Amino acid sequence: MKSITILGSTGSIGTNALKVIEAKKEKFKVIGMSAYSNLELFKEQIEKFNPKYLCIGSEKNAEILKRLYPEKTIYFGDDGLKLMGALDEADIVLTAISGAVGIEATVEAIKKEKRVALANKETMVAAGDYINKLLKEYPKAEIIPVDSEHSALFQSMQGSRKEEVKNLIITASGGTFRGKTLEELKDVTVEEALKHPNWSMGKKITIDSSTLVNKGLEVIEAHMLFGVDYENIEVLVHPQSIIHSMVEFVDNSIIAQIGAPDMKLPIQYAFTYPEREGSSALERLNLKTLKELTFSQVDNEVFKGVQLAFQAGKIGKTMPCVFNSANEVAVELFLKGQIKFLEIYEIIEKAMELHKVKEIDSLEVIKNVDKETRKWVYDNYAKD
Numbered sequence: 001m002k003s004i005t006i007l008g009s010t011g012s013i014g015t016n017a018l019k020v021i022e023a024k025k026e027k028f029k030v031i032g033m034s035a036y037s038n039l040e041l042f043k044e045q046i047e048k049f050n051p052k053y054l055c056i057g058s059e060k061n062a063e064i065l066k067r068l069y070p071e072k073t074i075y076f077g078d079d080g081l082k083l084m085g086a087l088d089e090a091d092i093v094l095t096a097i098s099g100a101v102g103i104e105a106t107v108e109a110i111k112k113e114k115r116v117a118l119a120n121k122e123t124m125v126a127a128g129d130y131i132n133k134l135l136k137e138y139p140k141a142e143i144i145p146v147d148s149e150h151s152a153l154f155q156s157m158q159g160s161r162k163e164e165v166k167n168l169i170i171t172a173s174g175g176t177f178r179g180k181t182l183e184e185l186k187d188v189t190v191e192e193a194l195k196h197p198n199w200s201m202g203k204k205i206t207i208d209s210s211t212l213v214n215k216g217l218e219v220i221e222a223h224m225l226f227g228v229d230y231e232n233i234e235v236l237v238h239p240q241s242i243i244h245s246m247v248e249f250v251d252n253s254i255i256a257q258i259g260a261p262d263m264k265l266p267i268q269y270a271f272t273y274p275e276r277e278g279s280s281a282l283e284r285l286n287l288k289t290l291k292e293l294t295f296s297q298v299d300n301e302v303f304k305g306v307q308l309a310f311q312a313g314k315i316g317k318t319m320p321c322v323f324n325s326a327n328e329v330a331v332e333l334f335l336k337g338q339i340k341f342l343e344i345y346e347i348i349e350k351a352m353e354l355h356k357v358k359e360i361d362s363l364e365v366i367k368n369v370d371k372e373t374r375k376w377v378y379d380n381y382a383k384d
């Protein structure tokens with residue numbers, strides 16, 4: 001029986017993880033669970049999965065939970081999240097929170113030498129170098145990717161040595177605006193940007209997918225997770241989202257992971273690795289129903305998310321953190337109707353231009369750069 005802490009149980013990854021766990025009650029149990037604002041759904045999940053440790057965004061909601069569940073340990077806020085990452089009784093910590101707010105809980109989980117099932121890609125983008133240093137200090141800790149592309153790359157690499165890997169080929173759906181011109185993107189609405197063609201996900205990642213910043217984040221995430229140079233990472237538009245990514249080896253063989261667009265498989269694999277297990281929760285891909293699998297280049301003139309990420313990644317040090325923080329606030333402002341879609345790129349570009357890169361010698365450096373970048377975006381673009 002593996003005990004799992006889910007950070008972000010009320011989100012898209014969190015609810016999928018609970019379906020995976022529910023289908024395999026004999027193997028997995030939820031020891032801890034965190035939510036931020038969705039108290040109603042959180043209460044339903046607590047009734048069903050009965051975890052010992054809980055964490056919620058506000059002190060007020062924590063008080064409500066304490067009255068309802070006096071026998072449980074209940075934390076709140078960012079400090080509570082850190083405690084949740086460090087629970088002694090957990091075997092696996094699933095980081096299913098959206099944004100750089102997930103960094104510190106991940107750090108705590110590594111220090112406790114846990115398996116981190118990592119969905120929260122912003123952590124590896126903003127703090128990848130720091131996390132990798134920490135993993136060397138705590139060799140029993142491990143990160144197993146949950147992001148579908150990185151799970152696909154990880155699965156495709158099984159049984160091979162690092163020196164045998166030539167290129168990582170990350171597939172992108174192209175997002176809801178695939179094929180559009182800059183002129184057509186000028187006045188797109190939040191509602192239009194939130195229509196992902198293949199995946200049902202949280203709002204932030206869905207906007208990132210429509211700008212292709214998600215693919216940019218994934219390029220940096222892949223570099224940080226697998227130690228492959230940026231020159232050997234390629235992004236290809238594959239609108240069907242059936243091939244979740246591919247690895248090209250030194251003998252030119254390409255190994256791909258193929259499956260239904262369903263996050264339950266990468267989540268379960270991160271729990272069971274190195275084993276594979278069948279489950280009634282997992283969707284099956286019927287190859288006979290597939291009409292075509294196509295690949296094309298990213299239109300970098302229109303969708304600048306990938307190139308900006310390559311730029312930030314190659315500069316390295318604190319620049320990927322700036323890329324991520326500027327994007328997080330830009331997406332928040334776009335969702336609030338305070339900026340236009342194309343301003344997301346403008347904000348990232350300007351924040352990167354203004355930033356003087358620093359060595360990452362502590363977590364404080366990342367926290368400060370994150371804070372300064374967020375402040376700059378709010379000061380210059382927020383309308384309230």
Ligand SMILES: NC(=O)C1=CN([C@@H]2O[C@H](COP(=O)(O)OP(=O)(O)OC[C@H]3O[C@@H](n4cnc5c(N)ncnc54)[C@H](OP(=O)(O)O)[C@@H]3O)[C@@H](O)[C@H]2O)C=CC1
Pocket residue numbers: 007008009010011012013014034035036037038039057081095096097098099101119120121122146147148199200201202203204205263
């Ligand atoms: N959704 C997907 O299919 C995929 C997601 N990912 C990555 O996984 C992560 C989660 O994505 P997704 O599930 O879509 O996101 P959602 O927005 O659906 O869920 C986010 C979760 O985090 C909680 N949360 C939000 N803000 C905070 C905060 N400030 N402090 C603590 N908790 C917070 C939310 O709580 P509440 O709802 O209670 O407010 C919710 O439980 C992201 O990093 C994303 O990039 C990667 C690949 C695929």
Ligand SMILES: CC(=O)[C@@H](O)[C@H](O)COP(=O)(O)O
Pocket residue numbers: 147148149171172173174175199205208209210214215263
């Ligand atoms: C499911 C998943 O991993 C997402 O990151 C997904 O890849 C988003 O789709 P895009 O390819 O449109 O960014």
Ligand SMILES: [Mn+2]
Pocket residue numbers: 147148149218
């Ligand atoms: Mn992905």
